Amino acid sequence: MRKHPADLILPALVLAAFAVAPFLYSNELMLFNFIAFLALAQGLNIVYGFTGYLPFGYVGFYGAGAYGFALAVMHLHAPPLAAMAAGAGAALLLAVILLPLLRLSGAYFAIASLAAAQAVYEVVSNPALQHITKGPYGVSLSAVFAPRFSYYVALAILGVAFALVVWLRNSRFGLALQAIREDPVSAGMAGVSVVRGRTVAWLLSALVAGLVGAVFAWHISVFYPDTAFDLGVSIFSVVFVLFGGATTLTGPLLGVLILYGVYNAIGITVPQYFQFIYGALIVGLVLFLPNGLVSLLTARGLRVP
Amino acid sequence: MKFRNLLPALGLLPALWGGAAVAAGAPSEIKIGTLYASSGPFAAISMPVYDGEKLWAKQMNAQGGVYVAAYHKKIPVKLIAYDDQSSTATAATLYNQLISQDHVDLLMADSGSVLTSVAVPIAKEHKMFLFDVSGTGGTFFTKDNPYIGLMAIPVSTIWPSAISNFLDDVGVKNGIKTAAILYATNDFTGTQAHSLAGFLKKAGKIKIVYDQGVPTSTSNYTVLINNIAAHKPDAVIELGFPNNEIAFLRNLQDSGDTFRFLFTVYGGTEMDLLLKNVGAAGLAGSYSYVPSALYSYKVNYGPTLAQYRAMWDKEYPKGSGVEWGSNAVYGYQACLVMQRALATAKGMSQMDIHNAVFALSGKLKTLDGTFELNSEGAQIGEMTPMGQLVRKGKHGIGIVAVYPPEFAKAKAVFGK
Numbered sequence: 276m277r278k279h280p281a282d283l284i285l286p287a288l289v290l291a292a293f294a295v296a297p298f299l300y301s302n303e304l305m306l307f308n309f310i311a312f313l314a315l316a317q318g319l320n321i322v323y324g325f326t327g328y329l330p331f332g333y334v335g336f337y338g339a340g341a342y343g344f345a346l347a348v349m350h351l352h353a354p355p356l357a358a359m360a361a362g363a364g365a366a367l368l369l370a371v372i373l374l375p376l377l378r379l380s381g382a383y384f385a386i387a388s389l390a391a392a393q394a395v396y397e398v399v400s401n402p403a404l405q406h407i408t409k410g411p412y413g414v415s416l417s418a419v420f421a422p423r424f425s426y427y428v429a430l431a432i433l434g435v436a437f438a439l440v441v442w443l444r445n446s447r448f449g450l451a452l453q454a455i456r457e458d459p460v461s462a463g464m465a466g467v468s469v470v471r472g473r474t475v476a477w478l479l480s481a482l483v484a485g486l487v488g489a490v491f492a493w494h495i496s497v498f499y500p501d502t503a504f505d506l507g508v509s510i511f512s513v514v515f516v517l518f519g520g521a522t523t524l525t526g527p528l529l530g531v532l533i534l535y536g537v538y539n540a541i542g543i544t545v546p547q548y549f550q551f552i553y554g555a556l557i558v559g560l561v562l563f564l565p566n567g568l569v570s571l572l573t574a575r576g577l578r579v580p
Numbered sequence: 581m582k583f584r585n586l587l588p589a590l591g592l593l594p595a596l597w598g599g600a601a602v603a604a605g606a607p608s609e610i611k612i613g614t615l616y617a618s619s620g621p622f623a624a625i626s627m628p629v630y631d632g633e634k635l636w637a638k639q640m641n642a643q644g645g646v647y648v649a650a651y652h653k654k655i656p657v658k659l660i661a662y663d664d665q666s667s668t669a670t671a672a673t674l675y676n677q678l679i680s681q682d683h684v685d686l687l688m689a690d691s692g693s694v695l696t697s698v699a700v701p702i703a704k705e706h707k708m709f710l711f712d713v714s715g716t717g718g719t720f721f722t723k724d725n726p727y728i729g730l731m732a733i734p735v736s737t738i739w740p741s742a743i744s745n746f747l748d749d750v751g752v753k754n755g756i757k758t759a760a761i762l763y764a765t766n767d768f769t770g771t772q773a774h775s776l777a778g779f780l781k782k783a784g785k786i787k788i789v790y791d792q793g794v795p796t797s798t799s800n801y802t803v804l805i806n807n808i809a810a811h812k813p814d815a816v817i818e819l820g821f822p823n824n825e826i827a828f829l830r831n832l833q834d835s836g837d838t839f840r841f842l843f844t845v846y847g848g849t850e851m852d853l854l855l856k857n858v859g860a861a862g863l864a865g866s867y868s869y870v871p872s873a874l875y876s877y878k879v880n881y882g883p884t885l886a887q888y889r890a891m892w893d894k895e896y897p898k899g900s901g902v903e904w905g906s907n908a909v910y911g912y913q914a915c916l917v918m919q920r921a922l923a924t925a926k927g928m929s930q931m932d933i934h935n936a937v938f939a940l941s942g943k944l945k946t947l948d949g950t951f952e953l954n955s956e957g958a959q960i961g962e963m964t965p966m967g968q969l970v971r972k973g974k975h976g977i978g979i980v981a982v983y984p985p986e987f988a989k990a991k992a993v994f995g996k
Contacts, residue, residue: 301680304673304702402765402793411765411795413697415719420701495672497697502668539673 281580282444285524289313293430305539307494310429311487312535315508316527317436318483323513324521325443325452326476328377331385331509335373336366336393336481338504340488342399345414346407355419359428365503366485367396370478370519377473392504400500411444413499419498429490435450436483440524441478452476453522511535514553518560520567524580529568606651607685610656610922612637612690613678615695620666621796622692624822624853625907629691629713632658632911635895640919647923650932660684664695672698679706685928686711688914689908693736693767703727709930709937712957713914714907717767721956727930729937730959731917732910732948736771739964742869743843744779746966746983746992747815752785754994756841760790760813762804764820769796769845772819789813798824801831808837814830815841822846822853829858829866833989840995842866848874848967848979850905860977863969865995870967870981871906872913872948880945882916885909888947913948920944968992 296306315337323329329428343365347358355379376387393426443449452472454462463469492498520526534556541549564570571577616630617623637659640646645654660682665673671690675698678684686713687698696715703710710728712720718737720728733739747756759780763773770793780786789811794804798820805828808816816839818828825844832842847854848868855863866968876885883891888909896902917937925936936951940960944951952961965987967979982992 302673302676303680304676308669308673400765400795402770411793412767412770413694413698415701417701417704417722422705422707495669495698496701497668499668499694499697505667505669507667507669 279445279578279580282441282524285528285580286434286441289528290430290434290437293433294427295467297423297426303422304494306382307416307422307426307429309498309531309535310426311491311509312515312531313435313528314429314433314483314487315512316486316519316531317433317524318480319512319516320440320523320527321443321483322476322480323516324440324523325449325456326473327456328380328473328477329385329513330388330466330480331370331513332388332392333480333484333512334504334506334509335388335395336369336484337488337491337508338392338399338500339365339369339395340485341492341503342408342414342488343485343497343520344489344492345407345416348416349409349414355421355425355493356428358419359493361485362489362492363482364486365486367478369485370481374474374477377470377477389506389509392509394507396500396504399504408464408500413497413502414492416492416496419493422494425490425494427495429487432486432490435486437524439479439483444522444524448472448475456517482521511538514557516567518556518567520569520573520579523569523573526567526569526579533568586966599887601775606648606653606655609657610646610648610686611660611682611684612686612688612918613660613675613682613684615662615664615671615674615678615690617690618663621821621823622666622690622695624850625714626666626691626695628903628905628907629911629914630661631896631902632892632908632913633661633688633777633915634987635891636912636915636919637872638895639891641732646919648928649923649925650928664690666695668694671695672702675699675702679703679708686918686933688918689715690828690911691715693720696720696837697767698729700725707930709932709933711918711937714910716959718771721954721958723956726934726957729917729934729953729957731914731951732959732962734960734962734964735958736768737775738960739869740772740776741779742964742966742983743817743867743889744776744783747780747869748783748785750983750992751815751841752992754840754992755799756786756814758787758789758811758813759815759817760808760811761788761792762790762801762808762816762818762820763793764796764798764824765793766796766821769819769821772845773817776817776819778817786815794824796821796824801828802835805831805835805837809835813839815839815843817843819845822850826854826857828861833858833862838995842995844868846907847969850903850907851969851977851979852905853903855977856903860971860975862979864971865993866969867982867992868967868969868979869964870979870987871909871964872962873904873906873909873982874979875965875987877947877949878945879947880943881920882946885947888912909948913946915949916946916948917944963987966992 340362344358344362347353347361399408400411451467515528515530519530615624645656662674689699693715712730763769825846849871921936925932941953950961966983967981967982972978980990981987
């Protein structure tokens, strides 16, 4: 494993900043949302940045994690940390079920993953399953509501997501994944196990989204299927990664801090302008910086953490 | 002047000093935080509530502010409102924003159960009393949470008792034997549907031949109407949000199917909106709840319905794009309760506000009916009588109360 101190310093700084942030800024839920999107963007980075697969239905794992957590609390009366494991397990199970999707590629994969997420949503919100999932009537987990503790658990998950990306950026396995992304046939010919590589990246990415979904369920405690499977979660995550630049730690980080910052500054007070500004930003990005903000530096041969 | 003569005046000093201290401690404005949805599925029920709240705030400030007993003076109100765009995730962040950043004195929820649901744990966590305008979800009201009170409408379980009592009593006498229930699966109408089915089954006089929930996003009812017609029910009860009911009534007109008894929630409660989108022919003869926007209750506080309607029409004249309906009353009603609570609360702590609101229970009679809370903060007053929609002129529509007898202004007419 190659060593690049900046790959460790940057996540450490971000984690430290969010660890003290609740003492400086009291809207903890907004800070929590930043952490959740930072982790989701890094989770998406694992599968998109390193293998080139862009799952529009990434929210499916997030929703599975949220409902895995909720079901464990409601039916098994599991303590929150054990229920977190159930959330992660639900997302991993869904990822295993959806493994055949990896046989598709490009837009076909993106749309198929979206359809899969929608299918899971329809199952969860089915009124006939009300006795299990509460159907469309939503879940209330007030008994385990612990916003401060769950905030720091979310921060720990962000740390895990950072660690996974750092590992991939500095390991032979990460290099193998990038080789698969560039040319799977050549990578296979060179002895890289393409199927194994993609599967591991897919499962790791789902694990991160599942954990984030589970901690979201814990933190907010009241939610509906529409919230847990909100397509906006996927769209935001994808846009954040594309805006900043995939395969790096910095890119998704910049994407979240800038775009989610803009969302909170403008989108809340004047949502109609926000949509216009967001649209203009994305169009500008696609036209002039298709590889994201970090490409401004990487194009000059600089290594970006 | 001798010192002895100054004693009475000296005796007054502490009071004067205290009064001065209170005045000095009084804030320059009372901050009321709320959310509204300008877009999305809940915009139709949210915007009229917000318009009612804005109207109240404007009136208060025109009078020099709202009287706050804790400070013995009138203080201007500032309504801090954010647009949640019908998203619970956005709403959760914004409720936090109102409490933790804007430091509002009073917190009012957005309209409806879905957008209120996320406010309940947040308000409880911050020990902030939540003025729940129309979030009727049964799970909101628990013994361990004193930080909530439902202001403007009864909890969902109470609403359909009017329908079941009417059908079991008047309906059976007029040959109604079977019923179909079609509902949108959300807290508000789903709970009503389950309660209604329970009431009808318990009475055992009417057989339910069709009971189906559909997503709240449903916008085409053609197949569902065919399915209902195939069961040949005497009565059809459709419970949905305005968008659902507009689609249902349009599709029903197109299908040519008719039923002896047809009920919708918003035929009465948002009559203007439905009339504009469905037309008088699609509504005439159907039944609905008679909302406070269309029934004049005797008041002991605030304006009468006619007075409020006049204020509303002056503020939002025809063509302004703002619809009159029951939600227009709900927002104003929540503010009236707030106004009365501020005028009687001993302090401005959230428990003082809670105590003041609960002290009004059973005593406050406004344009929305009798305000009455149970011990958990759920509204059990403000009844919802049954009414029948009747034509007014060629294109107009009105509603007359037909049940229960103490509210009835006319006899119900059943279809053939």
